[in-house]
Amino acid sequence: MRIEFPRGDSYECGFVLKDSRSGQTADEPFEEVYFTVKKNWTEKEYKFQKRMTTGGIVYDGDGHYTLHIAPEDTDGLTFGEYVCDLEFVKTGYKKTFNGVLKLEKEVTHRDNE
Numbered sequence: 001m002r003i004e005f006p007r008g009d010s011y012e013c014g015f016v017l018k019d020s021r022s023g024q025t026a027d028e029p030f031e032e033v034y035f036t037v038k039k040n041w042t043e044k045e046y047k048f049q050k051r052m053t054t055g056g057i058v059y060d061g062d063g064h065y066t067l068h069i070a071p072e073d074t075d076g077l078t079f080g081e082y083v084c085d086l087e088f089v090k091t092g093y094k095k096t097f098n099g100v101l102k103l104e105k106e107v108t109h110r111d112n113e
Contacts (some may be wrong), residue, residue, distance in 0.1 A: 001084070003099065005099045005104060015064075016065070024061025052065070056069075
């Protein structure tokens with residue numbers, strides 16, 4: 001997974017989780033889905049995190065989810081690459097996908113708006 005967008009912008013990304021054997025989507029939503037961003041893999045504190053239970057990730061039905069990143073989530077971060085993961089959790093099951101989030105340069109900063 002690789003996500004790129006200008007720092008301080010809104011970003012939405014849809015994804016579908018399917019069973020690797022059957023190709024079918026899940027019948028029910030997961031209990032929790034996390035999208036966590038850190039500067040590197042060893043850092044304990046995250047830069048920001050989105051959760052399904054707090055509305056940062058929305059279950060749209062039939063296995064479809066949408067991640068919503070708001071401008072304020074990345075406004076204070078430096079340009080460059082961060083590590084991220086997307087983790088699906090339900091009782092007795094956890095699946096994690098690792099990735100990279102690249103915050104590109106911006107010209108119009110929040111202070112200029």
